[in-house]
Amino acid sequence: MTAFDTTIHLVYLAAAVCFVLGLHLMTTPATARRGNQLSAAGMAAAIAATVVLLAHDHTITGTAVVVLTVGAAAGAVAGLVSARRVKMTAMPQLVSLFNAVGGGAAALIAFGDAITHTGSVPLGQLPVRTTLTTALDVIIGGITFSGSLIASGKLAGVIPGQPIIFRGGRVLNVVAAVAAVAGGTTYVAGYGGAPMLCVAAGAALVFGVLMTLPIGGADMPVVIALLNAATGTAVAMAGFVLDSSPLIIAGALVGASGAILTKLMADAMNRSVPAILAGGFGTGDSPATGASAAGGNVREITVDDAAIQLAYAGKVVIVPGYGLAAAQAQHEVVALAQALTDSGVDVSYGIHPVAGRMPGHMNVLLAEANAPYSQLKDLDEINPEFPRTDVVLVVGANDVTNPAARRPGNPVSGMPILDVDRAKSVIVVKRSLGHGYAGIDNELYTDPKTAMLFNDAKAGLAALLAGLHAYVA
Amino acid sequence: MTALLFADISVFVLSLLVGFEVISKVPSTLHTPLMSGTNAIHGVVIVGVMVLAAGTDTLPGYLLLFVAAAFAAMNVAGGYLVTDRMLAMFRTRPADRERTRSAGKGQVRS
Numbered sequence: 001m002t003a004f005d006t007t008i009h010l011v012y013l014a015a016a017v018c019f020v021l022g023l024h025l026m027t028t029p030a031t032a033r034r035g036n037q038l039s040a041a042g043m044a045a046a047i048a049a050t051v052v053l054l055a056h057d058h059t060i061t062g063t064a065v066v067v068l069t070v071g072a073a074a075g076a077v078a079g080l081v082s083a084r085r086v087k088m089t090a091m092p093q094l095v096s097l098f099n100a101v102g103g104g105a106a107a108l109i110a111f112g113d114a115i116t117h118t119g120s121v122p123l124g125q126l127p128v129r130t131t132l133t134t135a136l137d138v139i140i141g142g143i144t145f146s147g148s149l150i151a152s153g154k155l156a157g158v159i160p161g162q163p164i165i166f167r168g169g170r171v172l173n174v175v176a177a178v179a180a181v182a183g184g185t186t187y188v189a190g191y192g193g194a195p196m197l198c199v200a201a202g203a204a205l206v207f208g209v210l211m212t213l214p215i216g217g218a219d220m221p222v223v224i225a226l227l228n229a230a231t232g233t234a235v236a237m238a239g240f241v242l243d244s245s246p247l248i249i250a251g252a253l254v255g256a257s258g259a260i261l262t263k264l265m266a267d268a269m270n271r272s273v274p275a276i277l278a279g280g281f282g283t284g285d286s287p288a289t290g291a292s293a294a295g296g297n298v299r300e301i302t303v304d305d306a307a308i309q310l311a312y313a314g315k316v317v318i319v320p321g322y323g324l325a326a327a328q329a330q331h332e333v334v335a336l337a338q339a340l341t342d343s344g345v346d347v348s349y350g351i352h353p354v355a356g357r358m359p360g361h362m363n364v365l366l367a368e369a370n371a372p373y374s375q376l377k378d379l380d381e382i383n384p385e386f387p388r389t390d391v392v393l394v395v396g397a398n399d400v401t402n403p404a405a406r407r408p409g410n411p412v413s414g415m416p417i418l419d420v421d422r423a424k425s426v427i428v429v430k431r432s433l434g435h436g437y438a439g440i441d442n443e444l445y446t447d448p449k450t451a452m453l454f455n456d457a458k459a460g461l462a463a464l465l466a467g468l469h470a471y472v473a
Numbered sequence: 474m475t476a477l478l479f480a481d482i483s484v485f486v487l488s489l490l491v492g493f494e495v496i497s498k499v500p501s502t503l504h505t506p507l508m509s510g511t512n513a514i515h516g517v518v519i520v521g522v523m524v525l526a527a528g529t530d531t532l533p534g535y536l537l538l539f540v541a542a543a544f545a546a547m548n549v550a551g552g553y554l555v556t557d558r559m560l561a562m563f564r565t566r567p568a569d570r571e572r573t574r575s576a577g578k579g580q581v582r583s
Contacts, residue, residue, distance in 0.1 A: 046517060047523070079549070115537065364506070
């Protein structure tokens with residue numbers, strides 16, 4: 001290894017160190033931004049080192065330089081513009097889109113590498129380590145590319161959020177999976193070459209679409225996390241193909257992160273990953289409106305009464321859920337919390353891990369609306385506080401507050417919930433008595449200390465704020 | 474199995490373990506920026522695209538290279554910027570708000 005090669009590899013190693021340290025700094029909000037910047041600096045160094053490497057080697061053609069530069073510039077501008085313009089509520093679909101293009105790029109690397117080899121080395125003589133990782137990269141990258149695009153479309157509302165199921169869909173899915181694996185295996189065995197790789201890629205793309213279409217909107221946090229893990233793996237495979245350690249390391253880090261988030265999200269929703277992928281459950285963005293015949297009596301409350309109750313409480317906990325994120329009512333809820341805080345009420349937010357449309361999304365929405373970070377409490381922090389809480393305001397959350405989860409024998413059994421029912425009183429802002437996504441009655445609603453305020457999250461919160469101003473100003 | 478492949482696999486497995494170790498400590502509050510940040514990290518595929526460019530000299534290769542370069546650059550540039558935007562909201566508010574709150578209603582920080 002020459003001194004030049006050593007230097008390049010040392011820069012790559014430093015970049016990998018920056019990625020790991022950057023992630024480490026993300027463990028607290030105070031240092032998280034610096035962590036991301038450190039990670040970006042590592043990325044810039046790795047890219048710069050590669051530029052130097054290409055200039056030094058002189059193997060790259062002039063045309064390739066132009067193509068690479070123009071392509072990268074176009075992509076970078078598109079990425080920067082969309083990143084600058086995106087609203088925080090639209091974050092999940094953008095992250096999903098970036099995930100798609102990352103997976104797509106990884107798959108294309110394997111393709112490009114295969115095409116390059118076709119000219120020089122006879123396919124049969126390629127080492128299995130290259131052909132195997134090429135096939136894996138193309139298949140995994142293909143699945144995450146099309147799967148993430150569909151997920152992004154669903155989150156953006158371009159494609160309906162409800163599970164899309166059609167006759168024969170499942171059979172087609174199996175056919176696509178078998179075709180992808182068969183194509184990949186044939187390629188590894190040394191037959192078919194690049195065209196066979198195309199077959200595998202095409203089947204993988206179809207599989208990605210079919211896998212994501214039947215998944216409901218509420219299951220999206222799990223799916224995005226899973227696709228993120230898949231992209232990481234595809235990038236690591238591209239690293240194996242090119243024998244490039246920065247790709248292997250970064251890919252593995254992302255794979256690990258995605259796997260952890262997938263597990264956390266699935267646990268928080270009380271669903272197994274295979275069950276989610278089997279699809280068919282879940283709701284669209286708009287919660288079911290059909291009023292169901294809930295057993296027991298439900299007490300209704302007027303906006304004015306609710307506002308008074310909140311104003312005279314000592315301690316209020318707000319529980320925002322998927323409905324609040326879907327209604328984009330984060331500014332209304334924070335305005336209400338601020339008004340209460342200003343009149344001397346102790347306010348905090350109890351945030352369930354799956355509140356929102358991707359992992360941790362609710363925190364971003366509330367942070368965007370300027371909610372003080374110190375008021376954002378996660379499940380473990382807020383649960384011991386409920387017995388000391390005067391009023392809990394539940395907005396657009398359903399299953400995550402259902403006390404039935406503590407009993408065995410129902411769909412939400414064992415699900416980690418917010419112990420809302422242990423507070424002194426509860427106000428639920430909800431459009432109707434419709435079921436949540438688990439499809440069962442929420443026992444919280446029939447609890448004598450619970451009052452229902454039937455309204456849309458956004459309109460209901462605005463009305464509460466107006467009521468509050470009328471009585472407390 | 475060659476020594477080179479074995480080294481690559483070792484790096485892969487150890488990185489997975491490091492990833493599990495570091496990321497399991499990230500609080501749920503930061504999961505969206507974390508996901509977006511790791512998303513940007515896999516934008517390192519751009520390095521792979523550049524390495525690939527060195528061996529490209531055919532028309533199909535150039536087409537592929539163009540798309541791959543655009544995809545990877547979008548991933549890496551957009552990913553880091555959007556993560557930074559999110560984290561900026563997390564970082565500046567608490568101190569600001571804490572001061573506003575203790576100063577009482579209507580008084581903005583000094």
